Amino acid sequence: MKRLLLLGGVTEALAIARTLGPQHIYSLAGVGRVPTDLNCQVRVGGYGGAEGLTQFIKDQGIDLLLDATHPYAAQISRNAATAAQQSGIPCWALRRPAWQAQTGDDWREVNDWAELIEALKPFKRPLFTLGREPLQHLDEIPPEQFWTLRALEVYPGNERCEVIGARGPFFIEDERALFERRQIDVLISKNSGSSATEPKLEVARERGVPVLILKRPELPGVEREFGSVAEVLNALSTLG
Secondary structure, X not given: OOOEEEEEOOOHHHXXXXXXXOOOEEEEOOOOOOOOOOOOEEEEOOOOHHHHHHHHHHHHOOOEEEEEOOOOOHHHHHHHHHHHHHHOOXXXXXXXXXXXXXXXXXXXXXXOHHHHHHHHXXXXXXXXXXXXXXXXXXXXXXXXXXXXXXXXXOOOOEOOEEEEEOOOOOOHHHHHHHHHHHOOOEEEEEOOOOOOOOHHHHHHHHHOOOEXXXXXXXXXXXXXXXXXXHHHHHHHHOOO
């Protein structure tokens, strides 16, 4: 197979990486645990934008770039598409399908942090599942609110916010217990589309808790898009 540069992600991208041989490179931004049991090469860290990624592609003799990053990692995806174009190689992307609201859901889409904070005003016990983004706003928490913030790692909170370090997959019984224990009255989430984190939406539906959904960013067009790991692996198997 051609020499592949895989940009991840530690969910679908890791599943792809586990199928790759030593000539291929699995590239991680460095957030979270770095796998050490792969046959392919693992690179951790950024590239210095699209220009740096372009140079890396040329230096390493990469034939195909596969973007399997998070749906909200828009800048990385834009850099990948630009670098592939500048390098004259194809760019493929694994674009995880978004969640769709079901009967009983109360989803309210917001475009950015300012809209989110405005939409939060009627609530007192929000659960944030946006990663680390809310950490820079801890000094802005209204006195009538107490935030529960779930991220991959534990970070310092304050008297009005507790940070929980936890990694999916999450199970519905545990999510039910969390909502009950913290008396969560609103859930804040990205529309990641991941089955590993979907149980929180089921619990919100059960309890009639509104969900503030951060709108997905627009991602660049690429040569081929895939909706699942199986589709990607099937396409890779056809390469000479």
